[in-house]
Amino acid sequence: MQASTIIRSDRAGALVTDFAERFRDVANVEAEGGKATLISRYGRADLTAQGDAISIAVAAKDQIDLCYIKMVVAEYFSSAAAPDAVRWSGDGEAESSLPPFFREMRVISVENVTPQMRRLRLSGAELNRFAADGLHVRLLFPPRGAKPVWPALGADGRIVWPGGDDRLVSRVYTIRSRDSERGEIEIDFALHHHEDGRSPGASFAVHAQPGDLVGLFAPAGDEIPKAQSLVLCGDDTALPAIARILEEIPSSVSARLFIEIDNPDCRYELRSGDNIELNYLYRQGRPAGTTGLLPEALSHLDADSLGEDTYFWAGCEFGDFVELRKLARRTWKLPRERHLVVAFWRRGFAEGESAKQA
DSSP: OOOEEEEEEETTTHHHHHHHHHHTTTTTOOOOOOOTEOOOSOOOEEEEEEEEEEEEEEEEESSHEEEHHHHHHHHHHHHTEEEEEEEEEEEEOOOSOTTTTEEEEEEEEEEEEETTTTEEEESSSSSGSSSOOOOOOEEEOTTTSOOOOOEEEOOTTTTOOOOOGOEEEEEEEEEEEEEEETTTEEEEEESSSTTTTTTTHHHHHHHOOTTTTTEEEEEOOOOOOOOSSEEEOGGGGGGGHHHHHHHHHHSEEEEEEEEEEEGGGGOOOOOTTTEEEEEEOOOOSSOOOOOOOOHHHHOOHHHHHHHHTEEEEEEEEEEEEEHHHIIIIISOOGGGGEEEEEEEOOOOOOTTTTTTOO
């Protein structure tokens, strides 16, 4: 599927260059002489500056991914050029009541899988359109007790969010399991900071009852690392993603795991096998995000022990994210295509305020 737009600006060449630099760390980008190409897991964008015009063509394998790549372009140029700079032609829906990647989901069951992890089973329609290999979805939490007002899709491809008393809170979570035929998925919520309101997702999970509604944005695909050897590390918040990765990889792929949790009672169900080495790191009552256990454990590995076809994946608190990113880039000198380090949360901040990846 394809779509295109033309943007007018007296800074056309500079905007194309800046666009390329902005996304260089998260996508494959080539830029030269007023032209730029971005290739991400959502699709492709080709930009050409000529005079005061920027011609942009985007392409993706399906409508959902096309919407996502259009949003990437529109979010940048609505800020860098003008709020109404982007108007698309070609494939994909224009203004609509609901984005094609949105689903309204209903809670059908709730259970605790560890003392610090709560599982919600959600039901919705047409989940078979979602990418089978996508790990993450964005959940939209309405005000408690209110009838939800869901987002719409604007003419420029950006999301139009409800405001005021209808304001939604959104956070990214891992699909723990899915049953497309039944139209059901399971999401696991780490129960941290729900008492003080800094984790709206955990608060929703704690109070959730069958019948409660939550919005969901579809995952994109191709999030499972591709390598012959994996090093996976994370705290409680990363456990669902690590579990999914382990379930997706073949037995010919080896994986070394470094998992930080509070104590042995908080162990999470993970796939085991001769190809998997599991190392638990216990906080023993110390607050999450304060121990430095993950950077300390990973610092004992060196580039030679990783091998040439090893992918490093980490999900953790922001302080650990900073140290692990330094380790991956400066010490191990891993190229971008061989590592992903994500800050899922930041101590002292509301959940989702500081999510970063590198």
